[in-house]
Each structure stands twice: as C-alpha cells, then as structure tokens.
Amino acid sequence: MGNDDETVESLGEFGLIDLIAARLPQGEQVVIGPGDDAAVLKTGDGRVVATTDVLAEGRHFRRAWSSPYDVGRKAAAQSLADIAAMGARPTALLVALTLPAELPAAWPLDLADGLRDECARVGASVVGGDLVRDQQITIAVAALGDLGGHDPITRGGARPGDAVAVAGRLGWSVAGLAVLQQGTVIRTAAADAVIGAHRRPQPPYDLALQAAAAGATALIDVSDGLLQDLGHVAEASAVAIDLDSAALVPDPELVEIAASVRADPASWVLTGGEDHAFAACLPGPGIPAGWRRVGRVAHGARVTVDGRVFTGAGGFDHFRTL
C-alpha cells in the first residue's frame, strides 16, 4: 500500500487481488495457489472434507466493534472449526468477498492478514477467492481438509454410555456481545476478555483432532450453542444426552459480566453461539487431555440438563435472533 487514501474502488478488483495474494503464503499441499481459474491441492487421503460458512456485516460483526483483522480471524475460525469437527486437518480456504466501493483498501488487506494468521494455527493456506462490489460486507469462506486416512467423525455415531465432553470456551462470545451491545464501555479485565472472545474465537483445533484419534463416536463444532448443537448429535445418533450442570458452571468472568448486564450466565454457557468450542461423545473410559466431561449419552431422544429440559433462552438461529 503506497497510499492510505486508496479505496476498494480506486484499486480495482485486480489490483486488490494482487495485493491480497502477495500476503498469502502457500503451504506444501498447494499445487496451484491463487491467480488461475481455480486452485489445485494435494489430497493424499483420497478424500477431501469441504464446508462453507458466511459472515455478514451487522449480523456476525460490526465494523465499529471488530477490526478487519479480527473479522478475518473469526471468518477463518468458523470454517476451519467445521473441518476439525469432522476429525480432519484443515488444508485450505477459499474466500468470496463482497465489499462496498468506498471501503478503504486497508480493510480487506487487514482481513486477509487475519485469515492468513488463523490458517497458520493449523497449517492451512488461503488458496483462492473472489471479490465483488456490494453495499454490505459479506465474507463467505469455504474450507477444505484432509482426513489423513482416518474415518470422518460425524454427528451420527454417539452411543448410549458414551461420555459427553467439551473442549474450548462456552458462553464467552455471547457475553462479549452483551457488553458491546450495552454501549457503555465497561473497563474491567473480564469485559476485555469476553469482548476479545467475541471478536476472535479460538477453536482448539488440535483438541478436536485428538478426540477423533481417541475414538470419538461423534464430534461437533459448537457454533449455535451447546444445547442446540448437541441436539443435532442426539437427533443424528438417535440418542438422548443428559448434561451435568455441575460440570457447566460459568467461568468467573461470565458471572461478573452477567451481573452487570442482568443476564443469566448459565444460559450463556448452554445456549451462547460462536465460541467454536468442540463437543464430543467418547466411549471412554478416559477422555483426552484438555477435554472436560459435561454429560452422558443415554437411550432416548432429547437433550436434558440434570434430567430436565432446559427452559431458558434458545440457541442461535441465523434467521431468528439478534
């Protein structure tokens, strides 16, 4: 960037693509990276895992609340977590952007840095993308991954008797959102921590792969809230899941923030979305390091907490909430 006044429009589609591509290192699995009609990747496993997610401005992030670098980290994390939730190592991202013409060119460049750095956590590369002008920013991220010879871990393999375990934070992103929505700046360490968690979720990718290697029967990315996502597992596996509230006590940071915004921190843990923790069902007897046991799979068809249906706020539906 030689000029801070450059906008998306003044640089143009190809000028911007060139600057973005120059920031993106290509891993050893990449045969052909950005710049041609399509990328080419090695898939030594003989299969490829593939997913896509889209972030929309005003819905998943606000420019006033998150830096473009943070949005890039979050956009990458969301799709990379879905790959890891199949028990696969993420290898590549493809990023389709819509951008307002008057947006400073630094915005998508910082976004690209965020995408790149989140990819670096798992050894993936940004191998391609597309840019078009639109009134709002949307970021659609497709991710690819490699199973490394192992079976994919779906939502459908949980069996009665399995332990239910969680790796990663729960309720932090929604707590951060609550602080940001309140408007007044709360300057405490807890507020900073949950705002940071909202801006930049930190999926524990390696823990997901370790659960897969440890024989997880079901594995899922907690993107819409623990109860809702475990509901998908229960339905796909035709089992019941009972959670133990004593194992899901809100972290002290959530208790502090909930008190200041008059919310229920236990509901945040059970229904808060976008933390991109992982939930697994494990046949036992032990569970992998870094995972915590939060419940048990049983015969039946519902998700309960201490044997009862949870009656607090629901999970995250991208059409219905916010």
Next chain:
Amino acid sequence: MGNDDETVESLGEFGLIDLIAARLPQGEQVVIGPGDDAAVLKTGDGRVVATTDVLAEGRHFRRAWSSPYDVGRKAAAQSLADIAAMGARPTALLVALTLPAELPAAWPLDLADGLRDECARVGASVVGGDLVRDQQITIAVAALGDLGGHDPITRGGARPGDAVAVAGRLGWSVAGLAVLQQGTVIRTAAADAVIGAHRRPQPPYDLALQAAAAGATALIDVSDGLLQDLGHVAEASAVAIDLDSAALVPDPELVEIAASVRADPASWVLTGGEDHAFAACLPGPGIPAGWRRVGRVAHGARVTVDGRVFTGAGGFDHFRTL
C-alpha cells in the same frame, strides 16, 4: 412446501436447510453429503481442484429480470466453468447464501433447483452450504473438481505458434443485459435469445475437457470478456496473442440487438463478460470439434486484434463497471 406464504424467516434456518437438502441428489463421489459439519468427497486423483465465485443481487442479477431458478443455474455455471477451465471435471458445489428475512421461501428453493440442474450437466452434486439473513441476496459458490490423472491446464503454458480457439458464445450475455436495461420490452426472437443467454449462461463444459485432453497449453473461462481474459493468459504465459477479427464476426442476433440499442456488436464479442465460453491455446495442427480458431499466439506481450490494440470499451471489472 405446504404453504405459499412461508418466508425465509417463518421457515427458519434449519427448516429451510432441510427443504433444500431434500432437493439435492448426491452423486457416487459423495461420501458424506449435506447435514454434518462438513461434506466428504472421494478424490481418486490424489488432488482436488477448488474455486469460488460470488453473485450479488443488483450487480450480477436482478430479481425483476431473472427467476431464482435462472440465478441458480448462473451461480452454479460460473463456478463450474472455472473448474472445467483447469481441465478438471466438476464434482461438487458448496453454497453460502445471504437472504432477506421477508423473501418468500420458494425463492431459495427454486434457486436450489437451478443449482442442482446445472450440476447435473456435469455430474456434480451440491454437498453443503450455509444460510444467513442479510438485507441483500448474495450467493457464494465454491466448486470442487477432479483432474482424473491429467495435469491441470493453467493460464501460463501458451507458446508462440499455438492456435487460439474459443468454444461457446461471446457477447450474448452483455447483449441481453443491454435489452433488459433499455426497459422497453423488445419482442423479437433475437431479444429473447440474448436475454435467455444473460439469465442462463451455458458453458460448454465438455468442450473444455476435450481441449484439455487434446493438449491445450492454456485454458481459461471467459468471464470478464475475451480480450481481458486472454490478457491474463498473455501475461501468465509471457506471450502475445493476436486475434483475427474475421473469426470473431458477431452473430446475427447480436448485430440486430446492437442496432436497436445503438451499441457496437464487435465490442460485445471482444469485451462482453459472463458468457462463460472457454478460450484455449492449442499446439495444433488441428483443433477439437466444437472449437473455432480465432487467433494465434506470438512472441511479445500484448493482446491485439488484426495486429492492433483494441480501443473500444474495456472488459469487465467487478468494481468498476455497471
């Protein structure tokens, strides 16, 4: 659909996803289709080809001008053509949608039918997606493909002496757009034909694969206009390309429409985007059936027509035109 009054919002994210997934047959390459954190596909070649493109309402289509089915066909065609332009057979699409809450639910369902039917032309499957609410419709389509043991055909292999050939229509989509933009309804067979071409491009996927098999040294999807896309080939291959205007005479339909809207049909052929024809460089001596010879690769660094730089309207930059 039991209820024509259903909207995107009333059905909800998961209700809509279930209805869409039910419309999408899964091909034999699909190990795990829609419904889990990610899809899993076989990649017998040991590599996978991957690309993404995004269509934005108001920029690539208007609801008043195109049915959702046509938009689905176009969105799929755009990404499938990029895969074929690498010499690969498309295998799968992932579709990330943003949709207004008040949009009738029939709209994304008809879109899904269009995506499905365009995929059927090449044996690909829609294996996953994401839905979020936003004020505008955007459709980001990632496509995957299989090289079948052959080398990918990039933009960078053209050699002086190669023939330049084209398969598919040129200038039809921009002619159709010109008719639609004029507002008054022109009811001629030519007008209907070019409007149809704008709504639903028809990339000749099999001809692209045949050119790859015939030893094409470079292959590209003509999405931004012939001159601009051949400019990418010239740059990547470090060659000059000279086109023969006698081989690029506008079709009679274009001549008729250009006369009625006071445009230059020869410019449409050279610079019109979104037809998703293919351009190839071929070492010869012959060229595959269905392809037409339009020029020659030479030493140098420019794209010319009859030896001269074309000075008409430029190609399609998604930030600068329309």
